[in-house]
Amino acid sequence: MSTLQELRQGLSEGWDWLTEGWRALRERAGLALTRFRPARREDNLQTAGDQLISQTASWGLLPAEIRETPDEIRVRIEVPGMEADDFDISVFDNILVVRGEKHIRRETDEGRFQLMECAYGAFERAVPLPTEVDDSRARARYRRGVLTVTLPKSERGRMRRIEVGHD
Numbered sequence: 684m685s686t687l688q689e690l691r692q693g694l695s696e697g698w699d700w701l702t703e704g705w706r707a708l709r710e711r712a713g714l715a716l717t718r719f720r721p722a723r724r725e726d727n728l729q730t731a732g733d734q735l736i737s738q739t740a741s742w743g744l745l746p747a748e749i750r751e752t753p754d755e756i757r758v759r760i761e762v763p764g765m766e767a768d769d770f771d772i773s774v775f776d777n778i779l780v781v782r783g784e785k786h787i788r789r790e791t792d793e794g795r796f797q798l799m800e801c802a803y804g805a806f807e808r809a810v811p812l813p814t815e816v817d818d819s820r821a822r823a824r825y826r827r828g829v830l831t832v833t834l835p836k837s838e839r840g841r842m843r844r845i846e847v848g849h850d
Contacts (some may be wrong), residue, residue, distance in 0.1 A: 716744060717743055718806065719742065719743055719805065719806045720741075720805045742802060747759065747760045747808070755816075755835045756836065760830045760832075764785055764828065767824075772830075778809050780807065781807070812834065815837040815839050
């Protein structure tokens with residue numbers, strides 16, 4: 684095989700490997716990929732803040748975990764850099780909807796950002812739930828950048844074993 688043929692084959696295999704990796708990432712993280720819409724200019728940012736906000740990422744990952752026990756569904760979503768009051772949480776048709784707004788906060792006016800990979804702005808993340816829940820008894824907690832929502836299963840969504848009697 685010639686050097687040119689080896690190079691072509693190597694490039695072809697590399698391209699296949701790259702596209703397969705992106706496809707796998709898209710499938711695994713597709714629901715976690717969340718659009719952040721730019722927020723209004725923060726009061727504590729200078730005029731350059733408008734340019735800064737336009738340079739931030741408009742997409743970010745908000746990965747979630749869903750754990751089901753016999754009595755409840757527990758959803759954990761990684762949302763660093765927020766406060767507990769920044770969230771609006773609701774359940775609609777067995778979908779947990781988490782809305783919020785991540786603000787740019789600067790503690791000093793000195794210096795400037797050289798890299799802005801964090802996403803800022805308003806976002807909405809929808810998490811399909813595996814069964815019906817009683818949203819009237821739901822609880823939410825935000826700690827160390829992780830939002831945990833605990834949703835008790837509704838009586839209709841709870842699985843029960845049915846014993847078969849003998850005649």
